[in-house]
Amino acid sequence: MTATPRPPACKLTGTPEKGYAVRANRDIKRGELVIDEAPLYTLSKPWDVDAIKLKLEHLTREQKEQYLKLSSVSRNDMSQIESIFRSNCLPLGLSNPMRIQATTEFGIFHKISRFNSSCSPNVRNVWDEKVKRMRMVAQRDITTDEELCFSYGMVLAPRAQRMEGLKKDFGFECACAACARGEDASKKSDGRRAELARLMKVIRSMGHDPSEGVRMVRRALKLLKAERLTDHEDHLYYYGYLFCVGASDITHAKEWAVKALDALVLSVGPYGDGVELMRKYAEKPESHPCKGVFLPMTLSGPK
């Protein structure tokens, strides 16, 4: 007996006039791979129009047509082929709790570049350096026909700032679930996101007070949940683990490490960057090089 192949997770809807949208073709579970794709071409910053022309010369005719059909924000100072690249390129960086790598390399994609933006995204773009492909991974359970969106950036900025930035860089008025809230709800959301941004900065330097560090991690996780965001969840659990392993509290370190592993797998997929190392820490929490760097103390777990 052979298993029936599952239908593709996403489909392209819309028209060039009304704008395209990528939607769920069936129900999708959090952590599931939605689509993966190799870039049409990649470029490193800083690029210019000649570099783009050179890349286009190496594409097949079909690929070139796919490229020219991508939407772009028209800018007076820029040719159309450059504007298409700027409006649709995605960073090819890796981000896992153990290795945050800033990147200067960007890629452009026939299908993935069609995904629209949301400040309450339900998918995330994850670059796989080993196979040189971009993956879109579901960040929550999604129902059939729901639009699939990732964040074009600035997700923790206040609504007014996000809307201004998206309008300037990508030419659209963001009307996502987070930006379409009423005044009151929006103010509360801005407050939570600002607090999250602050905590994400401060937590990293809480080595002098691991117990306060753990409290901050727990607070940030609550705020993430209230905002229906999953960005940084794996990082936050990992910080909880670091505080505990640093204070030689191995029992709680293990609880945090197991949560960090689960969150990382949901965020980047089971074979994503950093999963293997995080699995090692979850199995053997005392193996981290930061074990015992703080005074020994009993902290607390994720719950």
Ligand SMILES: [Zn+2]
């Ligand atoms: Zn928005």
